[in-house]
Amino acid sequence: MATRIITVAAAKGGVGKTTLSYELAAALDGVLVDMDWDAGGATRMWGFDPTRAARAPLLDALERGPGGTPPRLKRRANQPSLVPSHPDLSASRIDADLVADCLQSWAEVWSEPYLVVDTHPGANPLTDGAMQAADLVVIPVVLGAREMDALEAILADFASYRLLLVPTMIPPIPPRRFVDRLAALADGRVAVAPPISEHRWLRRRLRRAALVRQPNPGVRVRAAAAEFEAVAASVKEACDG
Numbered sequence: 001m002a003t004r005i006i007t008v009a010a011a012k013g014g015v016g017k018t019t020l021s022y023e024l025a026a027a028l029d030g031v032l033v034d035m036d037w038d039a040g041g042a043t044r045m046w047g048f049d050p051t052r053a054a055r056a057p058l059l060d061a062l063e064r065g066p067g068g069t070p071p072r073l074k075r076r077a078n079q080p081s082l083v084p085s086h087p088d089l090s091a092s093r094i095d096a097d098l099v100a101d102c103l104q105s106w107a108e109v110w111s112e113p114y115l116v117v118d119t120h121p122g123a124n125p126l127t128d129g130a131m132q133a134a135d136l137v138v139i140p141v142v143l144g145a146r147e148m149d150a151l152e153a154i155l156a157d158f159a160s161y162r163l164l165l166v167p168t169m170i171p172p173i174p175p176r177r178f179v180d181r182l183a184a185l186a187d188g189r190v191a192v193a194p195p196i197s198e199h200r201w202l203r204r205r206l207r208r209a210a211l212v213r214q215p216n217p218g219v220r221v222r223a224a225a226a227e228f229e230a231v232a233a234s235v236k237e238a239c240d241g
């Protein structure tokens, strides 16, 4: 089966992109490509300090172009295979089309079932390229007034992509008006995944192993992992639909 490319994007920062990317990559047995250059991203979550590397393997591979060798994958038990991020990505002058071509050609070389790309918030060539290459663009959605406004704007911008909205950080009693607004925005045309609850403990947690791969999960982790697994099932369905 051809590799599916899943790009996780959002108009706003701090809405759970990295957490979702990490869990999806693990749940789908895929490769996580970290295109977010900020500290505290997926690469650190994975346990690698991107500033320790003199050069960015991702940038080097992009410079080699779509015919060149892909970046080497970092592998560890219970964690997604990783292409790490690097601070130099922020200053890169890479063209979005080149990013898209490279991702598609690396996908063929790696022949893993899924590539999951985590992105830096807002428009930039890396995100644009990852979206162009994607079979599915996954958008975490927080139920807040400003977040819904941002969603409305990006739904218009992203109309040409196949989208999956993932409600996340959802409190035990979700505010009705936002639930209704989300339903109106999706309007039966955009797929909506099962929600991920607000898990306050996640913020304080130093993680390496993905929640969906924890060897001895407690009750809380099991519950959260089941939610991410359900979203992974929606991703598979949306890709094939």
Ligand SMILES: Nc1ncnc2c1ncn2[C@@H]1O[C@H](COP(=O)(O)OP(=O)(O)OP(=O)(O)O)[C@@H](O)[C@H]1O
Pocket: 010, 012, 013, 014, 015, 016, 017, 018, 019, 020, 036, 038, 041, 120, 121, 168, 169, 170, 196, 197, 198, 199, 200, 202, 203, 204
């Ligand atoms: N379902 C959740 N419930 C509670 N906290 C969460 C949830 N998902 C993620 N978080 C926490 O919210 C914070 C932001 O999440 P994350 O880093 O995944 O967002 P992001 O969109 O990647 O942010 P950025 O735009 O900075 O890259 C983190 O502390 C994370 O642990």
Ligand SMILES: [Mg+2]
Pocket: 017, 018, 019, 036, 041, 042, 119
């Ligand atoms: Mg992030």
